[in-house]
Amino acid sequence: MNSKSDIARPSWDEYFMMAAKLIAVMATCPKLRVGTVVVKNKRIVASGFNGAPPGHPHCSEVGCLKFEEEGTSCRRVIHSEHNAILQDSANLAGGTLYTAYLPCIDCMKAIIGARIDEVVYEGEYESHKSRYKSSRDFAALSGIKLRQIPEVNIVNLLARYYEQHNEDKPSEALEF
Numbered sequence: 001m002n003s004k005s006d007i008a009r010p011s012w013d014e015y016f017m018m019a020a021k022l023i024a025v026m027a028t029c030p031k032l033r034v035g036t037v038v039v040k041n042k043r044i045v046a047s048g049f050n051g052a053p054p055g056h057p058h059c060s061e062v063g064c065l066k067f068e069e070e071g072t073s074c075r076r077v078i079h080s081e082h083n084a085i086l087q088d089s090a091n092l093a094g095g096t097l098y099t100a101y102l103p104c105i106d107c108m109k110a111i112i113g114a115r116i117d118e119v120v121y122e123g124e125y126e127s128h129k130s131r132y133k134s135s136r137d138f139a140a141l142s143g144i145k146l147r148q149i150p151e152v153n154i155v156n157l158l159a160r161y162y163e164q165h166n167e168d169k170p171s172e173a174l175e176f
């Protein structure tokens, strides 16, 4: 028996951004919860979320670590982009990184160091701090492509999936 083939799938960009956003739910810093995936040949090869270094207490337990001279920035967490790169930094050359916000300069330096080719993002932090503005210059100097895509609504995409999934559910036990 053939199964239906008219299923609606997200685009590849939507799929990878969905994955990045799904991973963001694991983030532990209440300032901003962000997730990242790195993709090579249409495969997710690394992922990360904002979190404290391994073995350190989470911001969600002990509060963010803020330094007076840096305003409200949290200095405890490793950013999601950086965490994804730390998973497999030697094998990400030529890859594409997906994350909801244009990375900060510290993450951009890690992206350059890992020789990632492209960054796909949806928006930018509402911050006038130089470390966000100058990440764009660093990317340009290293020839990293920055590609902004429209916001991916993970809730709608999942709703569409579940709608279809429930329609397609077999009424009787499956036979193999």
Ligand SMILES: [Zn+2]
Pocket: 028, 029, 030, 031, 059, 063, 064, 065, 074, 075, 076, 077
């Ligand atoms: Zn924090």
Ligand SMILES: [Zn+2]
Pocket: 079, 081, 103, 104, 105, 106, 107, 108
């Ligand atoms: Zn960052």
